[in-house]
Amino acid sequence: xxxxxxxxxxxxxxxxxxxxxxxxxxxxxxxxxxxxxxxxxxxxxxxxxxxxxxxxxxxxxxxxxxxxxxxxxxxxxxxxxxxxxxxxxxxxxxxxxxxxxxxxxxxxxxxxxxxxxxxxxxxxxxxxxxxxxxxxxxxxxxxxxxxxxxxxxxxxxxxxxxxxxxxxxxxxxxxxxxxxxxxxxxxxxxxxxxxxxxxxxxxxxxxxxxxxxxxxxxxxxxxxxxxxxxxxxxxxxxxxxxxxxxxxxxxxxxxxxxxxxxxxxxxxxxxxxxxxxxxxxxxxxxxxxxxxxxxxxxxxxxxxxxxxxxxxxxxxxxxxx
Amino acid sequence: xxxxxxxxxxxxxxxxxxxxxxxxxxxxxxxxxxxxxxxxxxxxxxxxxxxxxxxxxxxxxxxxxxxxxxxxxxxxxxxxxxxxxxxxxxxxxxxxxxxxxxxxxxxxxxxxxxxxxxxxxxxxxxxxxxxxxxxxxxxxxxxxxxxxxxxxxxxxxxxxxxxxxxxxxxxxxxxxxxxxxxxxxxxxxxxxxxxxxxxxxxxxxxxxxxxxxxxxxxxxxxxxxxxxxxxxxxxxxxxxxxxxxxxxxxxxxxxxxxxxxxxxxxxxxxxxxxxxxxxxxxxxxxxxxxxxxxxxxxxxxxxxxxxxxxxxxxxxxxxxx
DNA sequence: ACAATCGCGGTCATCTTCTGACCGGAATTG
DNA sequence: CAATTCCGGTCAGAAGATGACCGCGATTGT
Numbered sequence: 001x002x003x004x005x006x007x008x009x010x011x012x013x014x015x016x017x018x019x020x021x022x023x024x025x026x027x028x029x030x031x032x033x034x035x036x037x038x039x040x041x042x043x044x045x046x047x048x049x050x051x052x053x054x055x056x057x058x059x060x061x062x063x064x065x066x067x068x069x070x071x072x073x074x075x076x077x078x079x080x081x082x083x084x085x086x087x088x089x090x091x092x093x094x095x096x097x098x099x100x101x102x103x104x105x106x107x108x109x110x111x112x113x114x115x116x117x118x119x120x121x122x123x124x125x126x127x128x129x130x131x132x133x134x135x136x137x138x139x140x141x142x143x144x145x146x147x148x149x150x151x152x153x154x155x156x157x158x159x160x161x162x163x164x165x166x167x168x169x170x171x172x173x174x175x176x177x178x179x180x181x182x183x184x185x186x187x188x189x190x191x192x193x194x195x196x197x198x199x200x201x202x203x204x205x206x207x208x209x210x211x212x213x214x215x216x217x218x219x220x221x222x223x224x225x226x227x228x229x230x231x232x233x234x235x236x237x238x239x240x241x242x243x244x245x246x247x248x249x250x251x252x253x254x255x256x257x258x259x260x261x262x263x264x265x266x267x268x269x270x271x272x273x274x275x276x277x278x279x280x281x282x283x284x285x286x287x288x289x290x291x292x293x294x295x296x297x298x299x300x301x302x303x304x305x306x307x308x309x310x311x312x313x314x315x316x317x318x319x320x321x
Numbered sequence: 322x323x324x325x326x327x328x329x330x331x332x333x334x335x336x337x338x339x340x341x342x343x344x345x346x347x348x349x350x351x352x353x354x355x356x357x358x359x360x361x362x363x364x365x366x367x368x369x370x371x372x373x374x375x376x377x378x379x380x381x382x383x384x385x386x387x388x389x390x391x392x393x394x395x396x397x398x399x400x401x402x403x404x405x406x407x408x409x410x411x412x413x414x415x416x417x418x419x420x421x422x423x424x425x426x427x428x429x430x431x432x433x434x435x436x437x438x439x440x441x442x443x444x445x446x447x448x449x450x451x452x453x454x455x456x457x458x459x460x461x462x463x464x465x466x467x468x469x470x471x472x473x474x475x476x477x478x479x480x481x482x483x484x485x486x487x488x489x490x491x492x493x494x495x496x497x498x499x500x501x502x503x504x505x506x507x508x509x510x511x512x513x514x515x516x517x518x519x520x521x522x523x524x525x526x527x528x529x530x531x532x533x534x535x536x537x538x539x540x541x542x543x544x545x546x547x548x549x550x551x552x553x554x555x556x557x558x559x560x561x562x563x564x565x566x567x568x569x570x571x572x573x574x575x576x577x578x579x580x581x582x583x584x585x586x587x588x589x590x591x592x593x594x595x596x597x598x599x600x601x602x603x604x605x606x607x608x609x610x611x612x613x614x615x616x617x618x619x620x621x622x623x624x625x626x627x628x629x630x631x632x633x634x635x636x637x638x639x640x641x642x
Numbered sequence: 643a644c645a646a647t648c649g650c651g652g653t654c655a656t657c658t659t660c661t662g663a664c665c666g667g668a669a670t671t672g
Numbered sequence: 673c674a675a676t677t678c679c680g681g682t683c684a685g686a687a688g689a690t691g692a693c694c695g696c697g698a699t700t701g702t
Contacts (some may be wrong), residue, residue, distance in 0.1 A: 017670070038680080039660080058677085085422060111391055
């Protein structure tokens with residue numbers, strides 16, 4: 001009965017992967033009769049995993065939150081994200097769950113295929129960003145929106161646009177995109193009957209997921225590309241600042257060890273010094289990290305970075321008095 | 322055949338939970354005959370999950386890393402750790418996996434039981450420290466050691482003790498404990514024939530997991546309590562630095578909006594000012610983040626924080642020139 | 643070298659259950 | 673009202689699961 005068990009797992013995987021499925025869709029996907037699907041759903045329920053079902057023309061099955069956590073079926077990318085997340089949680093950036101994180105991490109790493117392990121190592125070598133000076137986003141909101149995108153359900157929320165005008169929006173979400181600096185929602189605004197992008201940090205009020213909507217495909221097919229075009233077109237510079245450059249009075253090799261390669265490049269500048277450049281736009285947190293190295297340093301450019309440094313000196317200077 | 326499928330999942334769960342199991346143990350646990358266990362193992366293998374087996378008197382089954390990631394069976398605490406880890410990963414502290422983290426988070430939160438969701442919310446609102454400047458631990462090392470503790474395998478490593486004396490250690494690990502500031506390994510040193518605690522950041526050289534050792538129980542039964550006693554006895558102060566307090570000359574409400582609640586608390590200090598306290602130990606990054614607010618500020622305490630401020634002024638002061 | 647332990651896999655008889663096909667019923671949408 | 677969808681009953685045949693028994697080979701420790 002390998003077939004049956006495997007099918008149950010596959011069914012669970014499908015239900016975790018996407019919105020709602022009709023019995024027929026599941027039956028086609030799993031290559032069994034619809035009756036068997038009904039029976040399998042019954043089995044999942046008897047195992048404690050609540051599969052919700054809705055009859056009617058827009059009905060379907062969907063996996064809900066129950067008393068027991070079902071086995072998580074992750075694809076490669078998600079497994080990497082989980083591993084990286086656990087690593088940062090373990091190394092002490094969150095209070096109270098370090099030991100549990102380590103336990104979960106040990107469990108995951110034991111079964112993590114080698115090809116994924118390499119990528120986890122690569123990514124987690126680059127932890128604790130300079131970045132993230134951007135607006136803080138509530139992860140719960142983020143997850144809700146991402147879920148709505150996956151499920152193709154409508155979203156209702158209040159939005160404050162660039163010009164501070166508030167409005168109520170009803171959209172059919174398509175994708176959540178991270179620009180490297182900010183989070184955006186790409187969605188079809190049903191009231192305006194056109195595509196729009198929303199900065200998620202400007203979404204406010206109560207966020208409600210609505211009824212099942214149409215699944216939309218963004219013009220061009222690639223939400224990230226679409227967002228990029230939109231940002232460029234609207235003139236909203238998303239990361240216009242030039243890289244920051246700071247000269248450190250320590251040898252390049254020594255600096256390289258202390259600076260995550262992912263965020264900045266280190267070039268030697270003579271024997272005893274080096275120049276560190278951010279890979280992307282400079283941010284004040286870059287300054288922070290450089291200052292925290294506690295080595296003699298000098299801002300090469302841009303002027304705004306030097307200005308920020310002076311401002312910080314002023315503030316810190318007062319603080320001691 | 323709910324039984325069979327459920328048993329397969331339970332088997333997977335057991336194999337993810339612990340070291341090696343003999344067929345008999347598994348049979349007892351799952352209340353079936355040993356022959357059925359063998360058949361179930363066969364089934365798992367045919368599903369692509371590599372169950373390694375060792376014959377002989379010290380043999381047993383263990384789940385290895387295969388080409389495919391098996392379904393993760395997490396207990397409550399682990400599920401929370403994963404959710405919290407994903408949330409921090411999603412909100413931008415790690416570059417390059419934000420979107421995947423959000424996807425995985427949406428998947429997990431959809432099925433997360435309500436009782437766990439509450440705890441996730443509570444915890445992710447309570448991150449500690451501004452990047453906890455404590456010694457950086459390689460999460461890979463941490464996971465390896467935690468795995469050895471769980472599996473009861475021997476560990477071999479080089480260790481540098483407090484007095485800078487290096488030594489080679491062969492131990493039977495018992496538990497990994499986080500003091501809230503540092504990571505420790507509680508283990509039985511087979512060469513010295515006694516219990517020892519090791520600071521994990523002092524473990525160096527190549528860390529090797531050895532053969533199957535005895536499963537040890539620390540005197541008293543509670544590794545955390547044991548560690549605490551040891552630390553107290555040896556006079557090694559582990560207690561992290563006290564919270565940092567900085568007075569800002571802006572109203573509390575305004576400060577609250579700009580300071581993530583999870584990192585620090587804001588109390589009003591008159592109408593026009595407030596005092597910001599770190600939730601955990603102060604660190605230099607707290608200082609810098611406050612400076613980045615670019616508002617008049619004053620270090621209330623502790624004195625070391627004020628000292629750090631003066632030092633930083635020196636560094637930054639050079640930087641502008 | 644020997645014995646004990648443990649995983650491996652074959653066979654067999656019995657029993658359970660799975661599957662697909664058919665049916666009518668109930669809920670929901672439009 | 674019609675269409676769609678989930679629900680669950682029944683039936684017969686097929687398929688698989690289980691436990692009991694067996695000998696084999698590998699590993700460990702004496």
